[in-house]
Amino acid sequence: MEKKRIAVAMSGGVDSSLTAALLQEQGHEVAGITMNLSDCSAGAVSDAKIVADFLGIPHHVADFRALFQKKVIDYFLDEYAAGRTPNPCVACNPGVKFGGLIAEAARLGYDYLATGHYAGIHYSEATGRYNISKGTDGNKDQAYALYRLKQEQLAHVITPLGGWVKTDTRAEAVRRNLPVANKPESQEICFVPDDYKEYLLRCRPELRRPGDIVDTSGRVLGRHEGVAFYTVGQRKGLGIAAEKPLYVIALDAEKNQVIAGGNQExxxxxxxxxxxxxxxxxxxxxxxxxxxxxxxxxxxxxxxxxxxxxxxxxxxxxxxxxxxxxxxxxxxxxxxxxxxxxxxxxxxx
The missing domain is CATH 2.40.30.10 (Translation factors)
Known part of the structure; x- marks a missing residue:
């Protein structure tokens, strides 16, 4: 097997830590890179450094705070202000996690970037294109979040865990005594330390702009505290007494209205x-x-x-x-x- 120079995007979690260990075992020249994205990144940087030291590989920290603010945080806030519900990971992947890290890896002399994503990347001779395939673990498949990656980015990305299931990943990390083997998974938005509504208000107090909750005919049903604090499909928190359950069916930021309706709507x-x-x-x-x-x-x-x-x-x-x-x-x-x-x-x- 051809030995490669590979930088691993290390978040301090189990998946990226095992990725680095597997590639090192295969004989590749491996280093870790951890993104410093915000004030919430200190724990990730520390844990990744501990794992890198345990494996005996170099560890680098990439200061992407300004890039992350522009590409992800500002986008996140702007989308909520416009009455839309963003997915910050989808925005982060092409512009920061892959775009930024691939460039940083190249600057450090590494040819590839490896991540702990549960998805496959393979080249099709028939089409001459790199494809993204679903991960084997249906409960952890992350192909969805990678769809915005460009062909030139996919050409430099390796995802060793595409054929793994999460239970095996955890067990293998324990068997190898990786320092983060028992670290719980992070389920929240990485840059939001608490409730996202509190975060929105802290960053954009002007989003608290009360208005009307209306039905599809425009009849006023109640009041809302700000369009940004609601999302389509939401039932709880409307504060409306009605004969049947009401759900948010649309948001109109221009009119400052939350539109509610029945389940079928x-x-x-x-x-x-x-x-x-x-x-x-x-x-x-x-x-x-x-x-x-x-x-x-x-x-x-x-x-x-x-x-x-x-x-x-x-x-x-x-x-x-x-x-x-x-x-x-x-x-x-x-x-x-x-x-x-x-x-x-x-x-x-």
Whole structure:
């Protein structure tokens, strides 16, 4: 096997730590790089350094605070202010985690960047393109979050855990006595130390802008504390007494309104996706069948993708989907491979 110079994106967690250990065992020249993204990064930097010292590999810290503020935090705040629900990991991956780290790895003399993602990356001789495939562990599959990576980035990325399941990863880390083997998984947004609503108010106090909760006919049902604090599909926290359960079905930041309705009104037949990135294909030129996920934890749904003249894609589902949320990503699949995806601009009921 060809020995490579590989920088591992080490977060201080179990997955990236085992990734570094596996690549070192295979004989590659390995180093760790940890991103300093915000005030919340100190623990990650410290834990990654401990693991790197344990493995006897170099450890570097990349100061991406300014880049992360611009590419992720400002985007996160702007999207909520506009009445959309962002996915910060999807924004971070192409611009910071991969874009920034691949450049930093190259500066340090490493040819590849390895991560602990549960997804596969492989080259197709037939198409001449790099593909992203679903991870073996269906409960941990992270192909969804990688769909915005460009071909030139994928050419330099290695994901050794694509064929692993999380239970085996943890067991192997314990067997190797890795210092973080029993570290719990992080489930929250990495730069939000507490409740996201408190974070939004701390960063943008002007988001507390009360307005009306209305139904689809415009009838006022109640009051809200700010459009940014609600999301499509939400039921709790509306503070409205009604004969049947009410859900948020849309947000109108321009009118400063939260639109509420019954359960059936939360479902959409179609969506429009914009800001597209194609992976397994160069572009979509004619209608195509695909599996579609409308958020990270959603089940894949069968749909027809139709390209439109304005550069967007109309996604028509075989069965209506619940809580299609502007700002989230719609990711398209062909079998186990990611075709591409885009940001949901609007839901069509």
């Amino acid at each position: 939360v479902f959409s037949r179609e969506l429009v996706a914009e800001k597209l990135n194609w992976v397994a294909i160069g572009e979509l030129t004619e209608p195509m069948r695909a599996g579609v996920k409308i958020r990270y934890g959603a089940k894949e749904a069968d749909a027809l993708l139709t390209p439109r003249e304005d550069g967007t894609v109309l996604v028509s589902f075989d069965a209506p989907q619940r809580a299609v949320t502007p700002g989230q990503s719609a990711v398209f699949y062909r079998g186990n491979d990611v075709l591409g995806g885009g940001i949901i601009r609007e839901a069509v009921r």
